[in-house]
Amino acid sequence: MTSKYVANARGVCLRTITYWKKKSRNGESLSDRPHSGRPKALTCVAKIVITKSVGKRFHSTQKLAAKLTGAGHKCSQSTVNHFMKNDLGLKAYKLAKIRKLMKNQKKARLQFALARKNWTFDDWKNVCFSDESTFQLFPPTNHQTDRVWASNSSQVPR
Numbered sequence: 001m002t003s004k005y006v007a008n009a010r011g012v013c014l015r016t017i018t019y020w021k022k023k024s025r026n027g028e029s030l031s032d033r034p035h036s037g038r039p040k041a042l043t044c045v046a047k048i049v050i051t052k053s054v055g056k057r058f059h060s061t062q063k064l065a066a067k068l069t070g071a072g073h074k075c076s077q078s079t080v081n082h083f084m085k086n087d088l089g090l091k092a093y094k095l096a097k098i099r100k101l102m103k104n105q106k107k108a109r110l111q112f113a114l115a116r117k118n119w120t121f122d123d124w125k126n127v128c129f130s131d132e133s134t135f136q137l138f139p140p141t142n143h144q145t146d147r148v149w150a151s152n153s154s155q156v157p158r
Contacts, residue, residue, distance in 0.1 A: 042083055046073040050083055054090060054149050084149050092147040093156045 003021065007014045023030055042050075046068050053059040061080040068075050084090045101109075116123075148156045 041075050041079045043073050046075060047083065047087075049073075050080055051088065054084070054088065055155060056148070058146065059149075060147060088149075090149040090151055092149055093153055095146055095148060095156065 003014060003017045007017045010017070020030060049068060049071075050064060053064055061084070062077045065075055065077045065080045068080075084092075150156050
């Protein structure tokens with residue numbers, strides 16, 4: 001086979017095939033040599049910690065970087081940002097604002113509570129609450145850092 005045919009078949013440059021042929025003729029290994037440059041800043045443990053924080057609220061890249069640095073895995077906010085964007089393919093989404101209760105909803109809740117004000121413990125045993133909601137007493141002060149990292153907007157919690 002010609003070098004040009006191999007280059008087209010493999011989808012690489014003709015110079016690359018020529019380089020490989022020259023190395024094989026000289027008896028050199030075709031495996032990659034160790035690369036020079038700066039080593040990766042994130043350790044395997046740091047990558048696992050960052051990956052587990054995906055989709056959770058109040059885990060900004062700044063907080064994650066500080067948490068990892070405190071645990072002995074030195075990294076910066078931009079390193080965490082680049083890992084989430086480039087390696088995990090995620091995007092930072094702003095949380096959707098949730099509306100407050102309307103007047104008629106407040107009134108219906110009050111009527112519900114007043115109607116059951118004198119119920120005993122045995123009365124409440126027969127009730128099954130299916131709507132579970134979480135409440136946070138002290139939300140973060142800076143809503144700009146309140147982002148959720150997800151691959152698309154449908155994965156952002158509401």
